[in-house]
Every structure is written in C-alpha cells, then in structure tokens.
Amino acid sequence: MQYDFTAEQIAWRDEVRAFLKDNATEALIMETLEIGNEGKGPESTKFMAALQKKGWWSLAWPKEFGGMDRDPMDTWIFVDELEKAGVPMMPLTVTSVAPTIMRIGTEEQKAYWIPKIAKGDIDFALGYSEAEAGTDLAAATSKAELKDGKWIVNGQKMWTTMAHMGTHVWTIVRTEPDEPKHKGLSMIIVPLDAPGVTVTPIMVWPGLRTNAVFFDNVEVPEAYQMGQRGMGFYYAAMALNFERLSLGSIAMAHRSFKLVVEVVKEATFDGQALKDDPWIRERVGRIQMEIDAARLMTLETAWALQGGGMPIAESSMSKIYASELTQNITDLCTQILGMSGQLHFSDKSTLGQGWMQWLYRLAPMFAFGGGTNEVQRDIIGFMGLGLPKPSSKKLVKPGTKS
Amino acid sequence: MHPVPTDDQEAILHEIRKFLTKSVDADKCMAWEKEPGSAVSALKSSVAELGWFGYSAPEDVGGSEAGFVDLSLLYEELGRGLLPLQVINYMRGVQAVVDLDPKCSLLNNLTTAEKTICLSFDEEFNRLPENYDVKIEGDAVYGRKCYVLNAESADYHLVAAKEKGGLSLVVVENKDLKFQPLKTMADDSQAHVDYSGAKVIARLGDAGNGKEAFDKMWLNQRLLALSEMLGSMFCVLDTTVDYIKERWQFGQPIALFQAVRHQTADMATTVTACRHLTRQAITRTVAGTVESTEVLSALAYVGQAYKKVCWAGHHLHGGTGFVVEHPMHWHSERAQSYCIRYTPEAPFLKAITAKLLD
Ligand SMILES: Cc1cc2nc3c(=O)[nH]c(=O)nc-3n(C[C@H](O)[C@H](O)[C@H](O)COP(=O)(O)OP(=O)(O)OC[C@H]3O[C@@H](n4cnc5c(N)ncnc54)[C@H](O)[C@@H]3O)c2cc1C
Numbered sequence: 168m169q170y171d172f173t174a175e176q177i178a179w180r181d182e183v184r185a186f187l188k189d190n191a192t193e194a195l196i197m198e199t200l201e202i203g204n205e206g207k208g209p210e211s212t213k214f215m216a217a218l219q220k221k222g223w224w225s226l227a228w229p230k231e232f233g234g235m236d237r238d239p240m241d242t243w244i245f246v247d248e249l250e251k252a253g254v255p256m257m258p259l260t261v262t263s264v265a266p267t268i269m270r271i272g273t274e275e276q277k278a279y280w281i282p283k284i285a286k287g288d289i290d291f292a293l294g295y296s297e298a299e300a301g302t303d304l305a306a307a308t309s310k311a312e313l314k315d316g317k318w319i320v321n322g323q324k325m326w327t328t329m330a331h332m333g334t335h336v337w338t339i340v341r342t343e344p345d346e347p348k349h350k351g352l353s354m355i356i357v358p359l360d361a362p363g364v365t366v367t368p369i370m371v372w373p374g375l376r377t378n379a380v381f382f383d384n385v386e387v388p389e390a391y392q393m394g395q396r397g398m399g400f401y402y403a404a405m406a407l408n409f410e411r412l413s414l415g416s417i418a419m420a421h422r423s424f425k426l427v428v429e430v431v432k433e434a435t436f437d438g439q440a441l442k443d444d445p446w447i448r449e450r451v452g453r454i455q456m457e458i459d460a461a462r463l464m465t466l467e468t469a470w471a472l473q474g475g476g477m478p479i480a481e482s483s484m485s486k487i488y489a490s491e492l493t494q495n496i497t498d499l500c501t502q503i504l505g506m507s508g509q510l511h512f513s514d515k516s517t518l519g520q521g522w523m524q525w526l527y528r529l530a531p532m533f534a535f536g537g538g539t540n541e542v543q544r545d546i547i548g549f550m551g552l553g554l555p556k557p558s559s560k561k562l563v564k565p566g567t568k569s
Numbered sequence: 570m571h572p573v574p575t576d577d578q579e580a581i582l583h584e585i586r587k588f589l590t591k592s593v594d595a596d597k598c599m600a601w602e603k604e605p606g607s608a609v610s611a612l613k614s615s616v617a618e619l620g621w622f623g624y625s626a627p628e629d630v631g632g633s634e635a636g637f638v639d640l641s642l643l644y645e646e647l648g649r650g651l652l653p654l655q656v657i658n659y660m661r662g663v664q665a666v667v668d669l670d671p672k673c674s675l676l677n678n679l680t681t682a683e684k685t686i687c688l689s690f691d692e693e694f695n696r697l698p699e700n701y702d703v704k705i706e707g708d709a710v711y712g713r714k715c716y717v718l719n720a721e722s723a724d725y726h727l728v729a730a731k732e733k734g735g736l737s738l739v740v741v742e743n744k745d746l747k748f749q750p751l752k753t754m755a756d757d758s759q760a761h762v763d764y765s766g767a768k769v770i771a772r773l774g775d776a777g778n779g780k781e782a783f784d785k786m787w788l789n790q791r792l793l794a795l796s797e798m799l800g801s802m803f804c805v806l807d808t809t810v811d812y813i814k815e816r817w818q819f820g821q822p823i824a825l826f827q828a829v830r831h832q833t834a835d836m837a838t839t840v841t842a843c844r845h846l847t848r849q850a851i852t853r854t855v856a857g858t859v860e861s862t863e864v865l866s867a868l869a870y871v872g873q874a875y876k877k878v879c880w881a882g883h884h885l886h887g888g889t890g891f892v893v894e895h896p897m898h899w900h901s902e903r904a905q906s907y908c909i910r911y912t913p914e915a916p917f918l919k920a921i922t923a924k925l926l927d
Binding site: 296299301302303306325326369370371372434435436437438444446447494498501502505506508509510511513514516524527528531532534535536539540541544 | 691694695696697700715716749751752753754755761817818819820826828829876880883884887888891892893897898901902905906908909910913914915918919
C-alpha cells in the first residue's frame with residue numbers, strides 16, 4: 168500500500184504545472200471569475216486553443232479517437248492542477264458527452280461527432296433538466312416524434328447552461344410515450360441554430376447565466392438520435408457520472424483557501440496579527456484537515472477507475488464531501504477576511520482576490536446540482552453498503568405472518 | 570416570562586407586515602438594484618410617514634418614542650420583508666443619533682427623512698475604537714474610514730474618531746469628501762471615505778469622552794441586527810415550508826421525502842433557538858437584568874445559525890431559489906454581510922469563554 172504518486176505521475180504533474188505557469192494569466196483567472204467556468208471569453212478561448220495544441224484537449228480519450236489515452240490518475244492530476252490554477256475547466260462536451268458517445272454511438276455517429284468535438288467545432292449544452300424534471304430527470308416531458316425520417320422536437324428545457332454559446336444541445340426527450348417513464352426517453356442532439364429553437368437567459372445568484380431552451384417543431388435528422396431509442400435516461404446517467412467525477416473536486420476551494428492563508432500570514436486587524444488569533448488558527452487547521460480528506464476521496468475514485476472499477480458509491484461520497492466542505496470553507500474564509508470578505512472580486516481593494524465571496528454564492532449549487540446530495544446518500548446506501556433499496560411495496564418482517 | 574409579542578404588539582406588527590408586503594417584492598428589488606438610490610427614492614417618504622426613521626426618538630424631535638423592544642420587533646419585520654438595505658441603514662443612522670444624544674437638534678430633520686445620516690466607524694484594519702487612526706483636530710476630521718454604508722448618498726456622516734486621547738462622536742456634512750465606492754456581496758452602497766479636514770457641525774457627547782456611549786450605541790446596533798436576522802430567518806423558513814409542499818418530484822411533494830422533512834425540521838429548530846436567544850438578549854438588556862452570557866450567546870450564535878438556515882433554504886429550493894428574481898439570495902447575502910459587520914463569531918465566543926473560565 169502506498170499513497171505517493173509514482174515518478175511518472177510527478178513528472179506529469181510538473182509538466183502540467185509548467186504549462187500553467189505560462190498560460191494561467193491573471194487576465195484569464197479574472198475572466199473565469201467573471202463569466203464562470205463554462206464561459207467562453209477571449210482569454211479562455213485562447214487558453215483552450217493552447218490546450219488543444221498540446222493535445223491535452225482529448226487527454227483521456229482512447230487513441231483510436233485521436234486521444235492520448237491518459238489513465239484516470241493522470242486525468243485527475245491534470246484536472247486538479249487546472250482547478251488549483253483558477254483557469255477554466257475542460258468543457259463537458261469533451262469530458263462528459265464525448266466519452267458517452269464513444270460508448271453508446273453507432274460507428275457512423277462516432278465517426279461523425281468525435282472528430283468535430285476534437286477540433287472544437289462542436290460545443291454542447293446539456294439539456295437534461297426541465298421545470299418539472301430536476302432531481303427526477305426521468306419525468307422529462309419534452310418529446311420527439313419521428314416523421315418522414317426526421318425527429319420533430321417539442322418542449323422546454325430548463326437550466327441549459329451554455330445554450331447561448333454552444334452549437335448543439337445534448338438532450339433527453341420522450342420518444343416512447345407508452346413505455347414506463349425511465350424507458351421512454353431518448354438522447355437526441357439538437358443544433359442550436361435550427362429553426363424553432365429559442366434560447367432565453369436565466370441569471371443566477373453568483374452572477375452567471377444559464378438558459379431556458381424552447382423547442383417548437385424543431386426538425387432534427389434521424390441520425391442525431393444517439394444509441395438506442397428508449398435508453399436516454401441511462402445515457403444521461405452515464406454522462407452525469409463522467410461529469411460527477413470532476414464535481415467531487417475540492418481544488419477550486421483549495422485554491423481560494425491558499426489565497427486566504429497568504430492573507431492570514433500577513434494581515435493585522437486591530438493590532439493583532441491574524442495568524443496569532445486562536446479562532447483563526449483553529450479554523451485554518453480544520454479547513455486544511457478536511458481538504459486533505461476530500462482530496463484523498465477524489466483520488467480514490469480515480470484510482471478505482473484506473474483499476475477498471477466503477478466507483479459509484481465512492482464518487483457519490485466525494486461529491487457530497489466536497490460540496491458541503493466548499494460551503495464550509497467559503498463561509499469560514501469570508502469571515503476570516505473580516506470586512507474585506509464581503510468585497511466582490513472586481514473590487515481592487517479586496518483581500519484574497521475576492522474568490523471566497525463568489526464561491527460563497529456559488530456553493531449551494533454544488534449540493535443540489537449534478538445529482539442532489541440526498542440522492543447521492545441513497546446511492547452510498549444501496550450501492551456502497553448493500554442496504555435494501557427503498558420500496559413502495561408493503562414489507563413483511565421475516566418470521567412474521569403477513 | 571412571555572417569550573412572544575403581546576396582542577398589542579402583534580397588531581402593530583400586522584400593519585408593518587402589510588405595508589412591507591405591499592411595498593417590497595422581488596420585481597421591485599431587482600429594479601432597485603439596477604439603479605442605485607432608487608429604493609430610497611421610492612420608499613423614503615412612506616417610511617418617514619410611518620414614523621420608522623424616528624421610531625424610538627423623543628416626540629419633541631419628531632419621533633414616536635417607541636421602546637427598544639418595540640423597535641426590535643419593527644426590525645424583525647424589516648428583515649422578514651426585505652426592506653432595502655439602503656433604507657434600513659438610514660434608519661440605523663437615526664437610531665445611533667437617538668442613542669448617543671436624543672436631544673440632538675439634527676434629529677428634527679432626520680426623523681422626517683428630510684436629511685439622512687450614515688455611520689462612519691470602521692477603518693481598513695481597525696474595528697475597535699481604541700485602535701482608530703482617524704482623528705479630530707481643531708473641529709475638523711482627518712483620515713480614512715472604510716466600509717461606510719450609504720456613504721456617498723447620506724447628507725451627514727456620524728464619525729467616531731480619536732480626540733484628546735479618547736473617542737469623540739461628531740457629525741460632518743457630506744461636502745468635499747472623497748469616496749472609493751465598493752462592490753459588495755449585498756450590494757449595499759458601501760464606500761471608503763477620506764476626510765481631509767471635514768468640518769464638525771455637531772457633537773454627540775463631550776470631546777474624547779464618547780467610548781461608553783459608543784459601546785452602548787453599537788450594542789444596540791448589533792441587537793437590532795439580530796432582530797433583522799431573526800425576521801429574515803422566519804421568512805426563509807416559511808418560504809421553504811411552502812415550497813416543499815408545492816414542489817413535486819418523483820410523483821409526490823418533496824415534503825414527503827424524509828431527508829427533506831428532516832432538514833426543514835432542523836431549520837425550524839435552529840430558528841426557534843435564535844428566536845429565544847435574540848428576544849431574551851433584547852428584553853433583558855432593556856430591563857437591565859442580564860446576568861451572564863445571555864447577550865454574548867445571542868451575538869455568537871444567531872448570525873452563524875442564520876447562514877445555515879439560508880443555506881438549507883437554498884438547498885431545498887434547488888434551481889428555483891437560485892435565480893436572481895427569487896428572494897432567497899437576498900436573505901443569504903444579508904446573512905453573511907450581517908455576520909461580518911455586526912456579529913463576527915470569534916470575539917463573542919472568546920467573551921463567553923472568558924466569563925466561564927477567567
Ligand atoms: C446555475 C445552474 C446551472 C445548471 N446547469 C444545468 C445544465 O447545464 N443542464 C441541465 O440539464 N441542468 C442544469 N442545472 C439543473 C440542475 O441539475 C438541477 O437544479 C438539479 O438537478 C436539481 O433539480 P431542481 O433544481 O429541479 O431541484 P428539485 O429536484 O426540485 O429539488 C429540490 C429539493 O428537493 C430535494 N429532493 C428532490 N428529490 C429528492 C428525493 N428523492 N429525496 C430527497 N430529497 C429530494 C433536493 O435535494 C432539493 O433539495 C443547472 C442548475 C443551476 C442552478
């Protein structure tokens with residue numbers, strides 16, 4: 168048993184760090200704060216191009232799709248370094264949708280979509296949620312009917328982040344209305360510039376934009392329905408699993424915490440060095456301790472994947488731990504920064520770059536988004552601990568008469 | 570013991586709630602946020618007519634002479650009803666003057682809101698008055714104050730500054746002051762202010778002798794913050810309880826999920842603890858019957874609890890509570906801003922421990 172990275176992994180980490188030293192500019196970091204991780208500002212476009220040039224865009228993809236076939240541990244190291252640097256994360260098109268297409272798509276579909284994604288010509292918004300289908304994704308009612316070799320899509324998606332900047336929406340719609348709800352959905356790709364698609368903005372608390380997307384008799388080629396009909400719910404779950412692997416990361420909060428630690432080392436309030444304040448010392452120690460635990464949990468997920476496992480309960484644990492810890496860290500750190508803790512990152516006089524107050528506003532979303540924590544707890548129960556699944560049937564205690 | 574408002578107080582609170590429900594809603598808050606100062610323009614005269622600016626001020630300066638307990642109940646409703654912070658902060662300004670010198674002639678115009686006043690106390694790295702760098706010399710104020718709410722728009726600044734080796738509380742006009750406006754989480758119109766010789770137009774108390782009065786006034790400001798937080802928590806809890814009954818997922822109201830019910834029950838338990846701690850701290854301070862840690866515990870606990878209640882509310886609302894049009898985020902922003910300004914946990918925990926151990 169050992170917890171150290173191998174020499175190769177350390178060399179890889181250093182290579183990523185060296186790249187970031189040159190490319191993680193202050194302007195890029197500020198832009199990421201302003202328009203969010205998934206935004207496409209001029210700085211992040213430049214940064215993504217640099218990643219593409221290095222071949223790191225398709226880092227974890229198999230070689231047959233033009234990828235580098237880096238293993239999950241290397242991918243973990245890469246993502247961790249990116250988040251710590253405060254630069255935009257790899258788009259979900261590359262890390263969540265593409266791997267799903269590789270598994271579920273027909274040969275034609277793979278040959279059509281993957282090279283376009285690799286070149287950066289395609290950028291998906293994820294169209295799972297609807298107003299009445301949030302945690303209960305299978306309740307989606309947007310529908311598609313096949314007519315004359317074309318899908319006619321109607322309905323409304325909610326929270327479709329990136330739909331105002333992407334090229335297509337990767338969406339689940341009901342195609343088999345007579346099947347049970349989980350089995351009646353299919354995964355369809357809808358071009359965002361197709362006639363009948365309307366994208367309207369929804370602004371959320373941290374100042375970021377997401378969207379509502381309306382489909383009004385939108386015609387989509389038959390071949391844009393991915394994999395098998397009726398399997399959309401399961402494909403969405405697969406893509407969400409890929410997405411969740413990065414949701415367990417604590418690196419963004421860790422980065423912000425390090426900035427606060429630097430402030431604590433230097434600053435003096437009311438004539439007392441912050442670093443001499445017992446309340447602050449205890450909090451700083453506690454946060455570091457929890458970050459250490461959170462990092463190991465995400466690492467275990469990567470390690471299990473590396474060994475060919477499907478660490479579903481482990482990734483649920485990481486997701487819960489990291490999302491709740493992020494709330495805690497942002498809360499404590501905004502307080503540690505005192506009056507400056509309430510300043511926006513655009514305010515030049517803020518201490519610690521103002522990340523914490525932004526993360527404070529973003530943090531609630533980590534807990535209910537990406538598969539809410541309550542459902543993750545259920546998953547840990549029945550997938551990790553072998554507890555019985557909740558059932559609506561009336562149960563009879565063994566050894567008793569019904 | 571009577572830990573709830575009397576029937577008479579309830580009747581007044583009912584009227585306050587009615588006014589706030591009619592005058593403040595999410596659409597208006599959104600519009601006010603876009604245009605600084607518009608909330609004050611929209612509400613100042615009606616709030617003045619209701620007598621809220623001078624709620625506890627003596628009648629002869631235009632006040633309503635309400636006691637502090639009634640004042641705190643008004644502030645609970647301001648928190649619940651999300652009266653815009655700019656307006657509340659003007660009310661707080663008048664209250665500070667009332668606490669420091671109820672006979673101050675400026676109150677005649679402040680209680681009617683013909684004039685407004687802001688509180689200028691904090692410095693960039695100093696929050697305790699004994700450490701202030703800002704000075705009064707020959708009836709003029711010199712130095713930089715920070716995080717001043719309503720600094721740019723208020724007619725007067727009530728400044729706490731060093732003088733004659735002690736603390737003085739003086740009023741200067743908002744004339745020729747230099748501002749550095751700040752962008753803050755709660756969008757509450759703060760600025761750093763440079764006073765390079767601003768002339769003192771009124772004094773609240775004797776030169777260099779203001780520390781005790783300042784402490785009393787600032788404690789009242791903190792207690793009113795507790796009341797606001799409590800009212801806001803009532804609102805977050807009520808809104809969440811309504812929402813989980815309305816919101817269906819998996820073919821049932823989410824209120825039927827045990828995990829959701831438990832979180833809501835925890836919110837209610839926390840709010841109850843806050844209600845008792847806040848109202849005890851206020852009533853016993855007013856009655857002069859504080860024996861030990863009553864006030865300190867309220868100050869250490871309520872702000873932290875407020876954030877937890879808001880976060881649970883956010884969580885249970887899912888995406889619906891995350892959009893800028895939904896009031897949840899205003900409560901959550903106030904939660905952290907108020908904690909930082911009025912009730913940072915550390916000093917009160919330290920004071921509690923000192924009472925027990927030293
Ligand atoms: C800024 C933002 C960006 C987003 N981006 C996207 C995107 O790009 N694509 C996309 O498809 N979606 C996106 N979402 C949607 C997000 O995935 C949903 O918000 C999430 O799935 C929760 O759904 P909901 O908001 O409807 O909450 P609900 O499902 O209504 O949940 C409300 C509360 O009920 C609880 N709850 C629900 N069911 C259960 C249960 N069975 N047991 C216990 N508790 C339960 C939840 O935990 C939560 O606390 C985004 C959301 C936001 C806010």
